[in-house]
Amino acid sequence: MLRLLCLTVGLRFTPTLSFAPRARCATRKTGCIAGWMLGMVLLSGCDIPERVPLVPPADQYRSADEAGVGEPGRGAAASSGEQVARDDAKPEDRKYRGDFEAWDAYFVGDKHVGYSHITVAAHDDADRRDTKQPHVELNIEDCLLIHRGPASAFVQRHSHQSSETVDGQLQHYKSHLSVGPVITTCEGTVDEAALSVVKSRGAAVTTHRLSWSDQHRGLMAVEESIRRSPLSIGQKRTFQTLAPVQPLVTTVRLHCVARATVPLIDGKPHELLEIDVETDLGENRKNYHVIWAEPDGTIRRALYPASNLVTYRTDEKVAVKDIESQQDAIAIASTLTRSTLERPSETKRVGFKLVRTASPLAAEKSIIQPQPNQFVRNLDDTSVLVLVSRLGEAPKNGFEQGSFAVTDSDRKPNAIIDSSETMVRRIAQAAGGSGKLGESELAIELARSANRLTQLNPASGAFQRASEVARTAQGDATAYAVLLAALLRAKQIPSRVAFGFRYQATPTPRMVYHAWTLAHVDGDWLSLDATTGGIAAADRLTVSTSNLSHHDIGTAMMPVLDFLGACEIEIVASATRY
Structure with missing residues (x-):
């Protein structure tokens, strides 16, 4: 369960998963203890919040197996009765x-918001067959739909993936986290008394x-500890384990406090053991959840x-x-519109009205800024009119158009837009032909x-270098934009990548x-889209x-996430031709 810490690691906002108000409700056979804070948000010094109602999701999410859900554990049975508390975990x-394999379904209230798939399996170590010792591979795949307000969401x-010895000692791991368009990867290897971790986001490494010691554990330590040696x-049990995504060793404290009668995803009450989990991140930062x-x-x-957030152990179909x-509809990140747009791919002039809602943005911060080919007018009621035009218009009627001068950074290759790389230069040269094209014509041809x-591949994943996109010949919209920016620079045309939202x-x-x-052609900025192959x-x-x-790619991408939930969008005007 500690894997859910990854939700906001490295980000400067806190996503909202809330669909239903909190309340107090818990049924127990013995005692009552305080609520917990979630291990999904790195909180510090906060009061422990009240629990949410222990209510199962709607009937349509019940498993076909009414007798129970999930696979039985393979750990030794716990002895009955009260046990003497122990402060540290034992080797066993x-x-x-x-x-082991398991599926979890994620719910907020009665809303199904995601799932998790866990597999644990032993494999022969091909490189060390003389030891006759297998290694254990642990894999986790999570998908969570994060809603920010009633109309905006991202995936x-x-x-x-991690490798451990049969005694539970971490050897190697790799994590990949995508929060909307922001992607972070971590890879770590245990070497003697140290864990070497490489963290990447875009070109930043x-x-x-x-x-590190033999007593430290990997990312699935909580699940594996309870399953392999039931409480x-x-x-009580205390151990140190690796935090997800960020290079940090945390201290986990488990406490089996009571028997409890709680409903599961099948809607029936079940008598289970209740285990409090405290994760200490240091510097007075602690997270709490209950199992x-x-x-x-x-x-x-x-x-x-x-x-x-409540997770239920279930089967694949229900999870x-x-x-x-839902995630196909959300795409990477999206926000609903109040109205429709006819023939969107042909539009040359579209008006949008953005009405501010309760949002994570500071009240004094603008919802959206003027940009090249994008005119903005702030209204008295804090709403904003935005006119996007491809007609070469000048600003009027109180609208402002953004503009920025060309800099050396718009011309030169860098770690992502590596326009000097051989494959990129060859493609640019072939596209340029005889060199008789004007700047605008050449840019469109590129x-x-x-x-x-x-080839468009929305699931291509990491923020790729232009040279990598050129070699693999596939990528998502960001990859297309980066490749085109590199082709332009290879032909001495200044370029930038634009991030935002497109009508669907x-x-x-x-x-x-x-x-x-x-x-930047003919003295102005021209908007091009490589996914459609033109203006x-x-x-x-x-x-x-x-x-x-x-x-830091996050610096460029964060405004996209800030925009989600900041406003409602209405399309107020459009024109498909002059």
Whole structure:
């Protein structure tokens, strides 16, 4: 369960998962203890919030197996009765007990918001067959739909693969976290008494070296500890484990406090052991959550009060029910619109009205800024009119158009837009032909070339270098934009990448995350879209632009996430031709 800490690691905002108000309700056979804070948000010095109601989700999410859900655990059965408390885990708590697979369904109130898939399996170590010792591979795949307000949402995906000895000692791990368009990867290797960690976001790479011992555990330590050596009432267990995504060793304290009767996803009450989990991140930062497990160590349910998130152990069918279709609709990140736009790919002039809602943005901060080809007018009621035009218009009637001068960083190669790389230069040279094209014509031809040579793959993942996109010939919208920016610079045309939202008609009208390219030609910035192979339609809102010369990709992408939940969007005017 500690894996859910990854939700806001490295980000400067706190996503909202709340769909229902909190309340107090818990049924127990013995005693009553305080609530907990969630391990999803790195809180510090806060009061412990009240628990959410222990109410199962709607009937339609019940498993077909009414008798129970999930696989039985393989841990040794716990002895009955009260046990003498112990402060530290024993070696037997860590030993491998056989292959294991589980699915969890994530709920906030009665809303199904995600799932998790866990696998643990032993494998022969091909490089060390003389030892006759297998290694254990642990894999986690998470998908969570994060809602910010009633109309905006983004998808968080987290994958973690780690290798351990059969005694539970971490050898190597790799984590990949995507929060909307922001992607962070971590890879760590245990070497003698240290854990070497490489953390990447875009072209920014940082290395860390942590003190490490044989007693430290990996990311699945909480689940594996309870499953491999079940707790009984009164028992405590303390160990140190790796935090997800960030290079940090945390202290985890487990306390089996009581028996509790709680409903599971099948809607029926179940008698389970209740285990409090405290995760100490140091510097007075602590997270809390609670787990309910069978006496044999099988975890059935967990509660993260800080976000009202409840997880239920279930089967694959129930865990993924409707989630795939929902995330396809959300795309990477999106916000609904109040009205529709006809023939969006042909539009050359579109008006948007942005009405501020309760949002994470500071009240004095503008919802959106003027940009090249994007005119903004602030109204007295704090709403904003935005006119996106491809008609070469001048600002009037109180509208402002953004403009920025060309800099050396718009011309030169960098770690992401590596325009000097051989493959990029060859593509640019071939697209340029005889060199008789004007600047605008050449820029459009480069957009066509990027479109023809690249296959759209929305699931391509990490923020790729232009040279990598050129070699693999596939990528998402961001990859297309980066490749085109590099092709332009290879032909001495200044370029930037624009990040924002583009209109999508199906299944519900909404603005979805998109990236495209700005080319400085004929004395002005021209909006190009390599995913369509030409001049970008006016069906989009530019939230930020960047020449990507800085190392922290998050700086360019964060405004996109800040925009979500900040306003309601209404399309007020459009024109498909002059």
